[in-house]
Amino acid sequence: MKESVILQCDDVTVEFDGFKAIQGMNLKLEKGELRFLIGPNGAGKTTMLDVICGKVRPSSGKVTFDGKVDITRKKEHQIAELGIGRKFQAPSIFPSMTVHENLEIAMRQKRTVFATMFAKLGDDERSRIDYQLGMIGLRSKASWRAGGLSHGEKQWLEIGMMLLQEPEILLLDEPVAGMTDKETDKTGELLHEIAQLRSIVVVEHDMEFVRNFASRVTVMHEGKLLKEGSMDEVQGDDRVAEVYLGKRRDADVSRSTA
């Protein structure tokens, strides 16, 4: 195995009551890669993220992190501690806590009961949180209750929380859903910036977003790998066009003229 591979999924199969949501899926992620995972509804994209972050246990197959750890046997919090962060489709922040507190507990730190019981917010941590607040543009709202933020701001807060976790791999499920065009562009730029240091897997439906920011794209269909390659290769593939892009082509044309 090459050293630069951070995550490798081999022959992963997931069954829900006999229904195979994923069938023998393979995925290899290099360090510092920004990968987009696309496919029609029900293709198993989100389930694939669930497998990687430990929410769903595959019935067979292996997921290897950093070339040595098989994470299919680990619990969610252990996987998170290894360095895999997950952002869910619906923004899931802690609504009754302030923005600052949300970031404070998400920050990379010792997560035992003992450590948190006596943790003090030091200057170093304070500046890390402050830097992150600036990056996600919520510095002026640091003492707001997170539940009072707008939808886009919640998404950003969650991305900020994930970045403070300092994971090796970020799993993002439709990060730009519900964002304005401007916010979407900003998110795309941010992802490129993050990808300098970390690996990212993004599940996305917004094809324009994918086209603008993707370097490598994996297409899934009915729980299987359909095609993997650059955006041009993927778009040129007949099977992909048939199952997925074909349906979207009209919509894309009308959007690109705008």
Place this chain on the structure above:
Amino acid sequence: MLQQKWTPQRIWLLVGYAAAAAALFSAPMFASDFRLNLLAKFLAFAIVALGLDLIWGYTGILSLGHGIFFGLGAYAMAMYLKLEASGGMPPDFMGWSGLKELPYFWKPFENFGFAVAMGILIPSVLALVLGYVTFRNRIKGVYFTILTQALVIITTTLLVGQQAFTGGTNGITGYSTILGASLGSADTKRVLYWITAAVLIAVFILCRYIVGSRFGKVLRAIRDGENRVRFIGYNPAIYQMVIFTISAAIAGIAGMLFVLHVGIISPSMLGIVPSIEMVLWVAIGGRGTLIGAALGAIAMNWAKSEFSTAYPEGWLFFMGGLFVIVVVFMPKGIAGLIGQIKFRKKRKEEDHEGIRNPAV
């Protein structure tokens, strides 16, 4: 909130606490012995309410079994008091059941220190075991609450059934002295009152520390979204177990103090109804605020003793009605009422949905 500056709010808060502490300690000068004894009992209840608020108000886990933890602490103290009264001989109720020898597990309770340690340890261990089997298996919400009720039924049945060892339905009563000091004398009662007030303040400070620490923030995060906490890298089960255990230990301490003031403990004092009542104190006082929980316990019990002497039948209806009113109009209880008024001013700057976000 983030900064530890001496803002006017902070100063007023401290002044308020200091005044409350002063009032607590000087109460023996104003109150009659009878009233003081009642107040001491209420303070013991306030201690349970604090512990209950930690898990319900802050972590979002509803326990309807805190009567048991309270009761086990009480029984531990009662065993000590009973043995001191009988001079180490088998207590009277054992004789009635034909038991001539003191059971082996009663013997160590002759020692005051051992009894106190057990009064904390037994509830803690029980809570830890229950927490271990439930939280690790991700049993939560209503299912957990039902299990705590089951624990209550099991324990009370056991206490009633094992009459020879526990005094059965009558419980354990008929004490005379504690560490040689007569329980009946006014001086002893005053000292016990002060001890209770001091313990209440100590527990309050402990709870405040817990709630303000990062540990406390993780607890609130668990209340808001247990799954999300998991994907950040915390193991919620451990946190839930620890806070449930702390909460049970606090209830045990309260139970020990309760017995000293009341002079009896019986299964009916730790059954289902008292367990639910404890939750009502917290709900009415204001869950998620420590001061609310403590005041709720004191106010409700004071009202209970006043109303139930005047209208013995009406009391339960009154309490039920009060509960409905609080749940419907004041989701954060009496303490939240003050907050609601304060927020009215602030609401303009803040967004609408965020504030009214009752936990769970």
